[in-house]
Amino acid sequence: MVMATTGLLLSCNNEQKSDTDSKNLGEAIGRSKIKVENGLITPEVLYSFGRIGSVEVSPDKSKILYQVTYVDIKQNKTNPELFVMNTDGSDKKQLTVTNARESNPQWISGGKKVAFISNESGTSQIWIMNPDGSGMKKITDVEEGITGFVFSPDNKKVLFIKNVKVGEAIKDKHPDLPEASGRIVDNLMYKHWDSWVEEIPHTFVADFSDDKVSNIIDLLQDEPYEAPMLPFGGIEQLAWSPDGKTIAYTSRKKTGKEYAVSTNSDIFFYDVESGKTTNMTEGMMGYDVNPQFSPDGSKLAWQSMERDGYEADKNRLFVMDLATGDKTYVTENFDYNTDAFVWNTDNKTLYLVACVEAKTQLFSADIRSKQISPITKGKHDYASVALGNGKLIAKRHSMSQPDEIYSVELTNGQATEISFENKHILEQLTMGETEERWIETTDGKQMLTWIVYPPDFDSTKTYPALLYCQGGPQSTVSQFWSYRWNLQMMAANGYIVVAPNRRGLPGFGQEWNEQISGDYGGQNMKDYLSAIDALAQEPYVDETRLGCTGASYGGFSVYWLAGNHDKRFKAFLSHAGIFNLEAQYLETEEMWFANWDMGGPYWDKLNAVAQKTYATSPHRFVDKWDTPIMITHGELDYRILASQGMMAFNAAQLRGIPSRMLIFPDENHWISKPQNGILFQREFFRWFDQWLKPGGKVNTQ
Template sequence: MKFKSIMAIALSAGLFACGSGKNDNEKEKSNAPLIGKSTIKISDGIMTPEVLYSFGRVSEAVVSPDNSKILYGVTYVSVEQNKTNRELFTMNIDGSDNKQITETKTSENSAVWVKNGSKIAFLSVESGSPQIWEMNPDGSERAQISEIEGGINGFSYSPDGKKILYIKNIKFGKRTSDIYPDLPEASGRIIEDLMYKHWSEWIEEIPHSFIADFDGSKLSNDTDILDGEPYECPMLPFGGVEQLAWSPDSKTIAYTCRKKTGMAYALSTNSDIYLYNIESKETQNLTDGMMGYDINPIFSPDGKYIAWQSMERDGYESDKNRLFVMNLSTGEKTNVSENFDYNTDFAQWNDDNQSLYIVSCVEAKTQIFKADINTKEIKPVTEGVHDYESFSLAGDKLIALRHSMSQPNEIYAVNVTDGNTTQLSFENKEILDQLKMGKVEERWIPTTDGKKMLTWIVYPPNFDPNKKYPALLYCQGGPQSTVSQFWSYRWNLQMMAANGYIIVAPNRRGLPGFGQEWNEQISGDYGGQNMKDYLSAIDAVAKEPFVDADKLGCTGASYGGFSTYWLAGNHNKRFKAFLAHAGIFNLEAQYLETEEMWFANWDLGGSFWDRSNSITQRSYANSPHKFVDKWDTPIMITHGEHDYRILASQGMMAFNAAKLRGIPTRMLIFPDETHWIAKPQNGILFQREFKRWFDEWLK
């Protein structure tokens, strides 16, 4: 899967890992201060990396069964301890009586209401590995429920409360010690098929889903629903409990699985939705013959229907994410979103069993919509310049997480009748009240082929139109990942603007949110129209009297890193400095280094040795490394050595090329980071070096 706003998912995973404390010295861990809410003071109103890492990170707002309470979590960061800690809060449905109900040094994750709202269940590593715990709604009487060897990754209680579904890693394939028992300390891996690594890990374990009986205090009679099958459930690398669902009668589990391994897995995105009968242990494939991603099943409240997200074409991970519904009595499937030219990114059933609320990004703003399964009408519920991330139904309202480029997640109540919203949580009010955020402007810029492109312009705080400012072109990753109203703790556009820059963030060709045609254009055209779009955006903004056209920079990560490398050889002296993170430098090497081959085959057209394929030959002819002879501008490279999606060798090649060309260059390598930068001190380091580099060359 691509570098999408999977960023948010990966960030959450990274924070959980940082906060678990598995590798800490036990004595140091017990003596370390509790990580909690920041009390940072900001004298000049300007964001710094330290301010950015002071925000509380709000997530997982869950409504109680009687719709009276909201349960949510906040992750806090300690730069000094280089770790995080997540605490739980509750408040009334109107936002009143907000209380912190946990205060521990071990994070509480995946919290939900159980036992008809009389208890809260959550994951904690308090006993040494992630296990299910329960407590009262006020945080008292914590009790460990599970004792699963090695810990679990996620869980879900059955509607009747008599069973628990949980996710646990199982051994995958043979280890070297299985083949040579007399070499138990040998570190070498013997590899004979593809998919031996994935994004950030070597694949020696895969997740399986288990069902256990639950007597109210402990688990028993555990059953692996994929017993003996070598497949992931949920799917790596980002899938969680959202890829499984209980039927309302607690008799059936719907689950997501791609029943492939090795090279077949590496070449295909064809996952399916299966029904598992708990009593008979029989499995039924609901989506046999549907060839793309089919994920995230959800039963209607009456159990008569099941909905899921579906892509049409095998191998195309950025295909339109459609909303499908099946009548479980007749087997009839309905493409509810066939007349809607945008992705369905999150969905929940309405209580009427005839409609669903969904989240979709349209023109770089992510809103909530209502979809009627009979008429196939999809109508907006919300509007405004922001992104809704997820929501829970609470009677006549939705309780939703919402953010923008100028505010991290907070919780809002959305009236489903008129779309009016009320902010319920104010976790970061004390910090935001001290900050001066730059103006965010929506601008539609003409492209070279006569279209209009939405481009976000972010101005520095205290912007003075009579002054001239350096500007940075922000290149998005993905490549199919919208430049929406996202809030990031690394690629934060307000943070960049606070450094004293005009930020130019185009929604160039190849991004969803502007219709399928706009999104699909980039495949097979790397180095083509999307690069012209980038240059159109920076050229238009550079004409403004407040922009210093002689001090332009360019930056991005992943495909944005590819874009930065490519523009370094094709910018006709527009830019005075570049910075690329985790970028693709050599497409031929990338084709043989990456793991998800379906991505390279679809977006590049296939292998570079296929000389008869004009699409592939055009793709590889546009590899950034083939334009190094035109590099003439300072460039900085950053990369993580545990990045198995785009190997760190790509960054090292780019650095070496720049050095050999005699171009001023710098490299920041993170030996312990992946495609992302998850550890707090590394995040601060990245932000400081980002500013130092561009200030050196643009100020």
């Protein structure tokens, strides 16, 4: 594969952005002033919350720089803005008020300056400003823009991420056909997530002086590999050594079929002076990602999976002594994933984020003893961790509250909210109670199931119930907050929500997590039925009005249960689900997933695991479908193609099953555009209300 020209331009004329310029570009999308009726969350209320993104603590630990994204439903747009406050939450200031997109804020120059990305000039570039928001200035002019950056500790250099072209364009091969739209494909991984792979991210390093960048170097010059890795890798996959002499980056140096079947990424060191690259994790066969140097530069910590091809393997925390090369498996005695981590200043301790029994908490890890000790507890999820002044600074959410920033005491885990970004909305809402219930499964194990009750729940009344099926498939049903699968909004519409942590979810040990692979139509489906059966026995649940919903693997679960539910449910809704496993094996892009979880290709007749998988594909049970079903899907979904949803809808129609389909031509595996999100929610409840509520108007057309 030939790497095309990168097309980088150096910044010649620094573009000054005055306070007046930044604040008079038309009315910017800002904090919502919504008034909530009846105290109930609606789709419009859901899209009114400010969404907290990056959180950066200043070098002197006195201030917090953070990003908040606001939504305007009418404009069908989002708008990130930047804020700063003291670490106790006082003196909060909004630094940017524009229609441009400001993101990725960072402290530089010892806290005397703030750097960030803005697309005000037409492409996403690095800008700098004073900590009070004044003196905004663009410092890069990189063709087609950048997607992330991080300055060296001495601020003399900057790393940034930019997409580069791969392969040869049709217009280069056939210059006489400038309007030809065809793509020529010679290998696998020609599409990924929601894009055709015509460009990939590379990491660049440049000198920084006098507010200008120069001497730009591609760390992977002429290499057709991603760094960071698609589809979700970002600046967290890169790191500077404290002395600024070494860059650590994450890459899976494979292409085509080799890339499609392997998860074997590595951590590479790039010597800034010589340009030499060294593979630091060679021989470690799974994902190795997210390097962080210790404060004194003597060690490297990173997240690592053991087995090649298994993307849901245990996410382990490793530390390497850079003088000796010795590796320590820090979480060896901790049977849970490491979701995020940060070094303590003592170079001996790390603070990490991990999900244990469907609640994501903060822990401390001692490198020498491998002792993992809990810091926090409670019914919530922590989503990030940073080092404050004797405290931890972390984002936290729950099923009843979106992300807010908290200050956490190291001694007792006491957490104090300091951002209050959404207090003005939350104080208008009445949330339903969330209950942690342990339910016995068919094989005699205990399964944590979240029950979310309608606001003002009355146990003397009866309610319809929705079984929520999780995607992933290996993604915990924790105390998550979602802008699509918001369980509190389901409850606010009068439904009791049943959300089981069925087999195949992390947070309950590796054995529980791994059981699902090769057993898609097996024990985890029994777990779902155990959960809904247990709740159906409650006097306040109307067992004649049960619904079932989910997305991705949860959508697969809906399709499977539609043919195997023994008339338990009265309505189904599946989003982005797998309907035909044989087709899915040849339609998806990340073949390592299909090979591991399905067991291999359907044509391998001697592979017992694979044959069992395909024998339990949902499409094989369509003859048993007897219940109304709605299907939604995005046509830009290259993980699970929209054809899966169309097949399911066509099958339902041909069988005479009441059915409806909602297709989004401009969405991928998610639903990201505000008005599409509102449409999804409205149709979601219109469908279930029609079939599960007394007097619901039945319309089979």
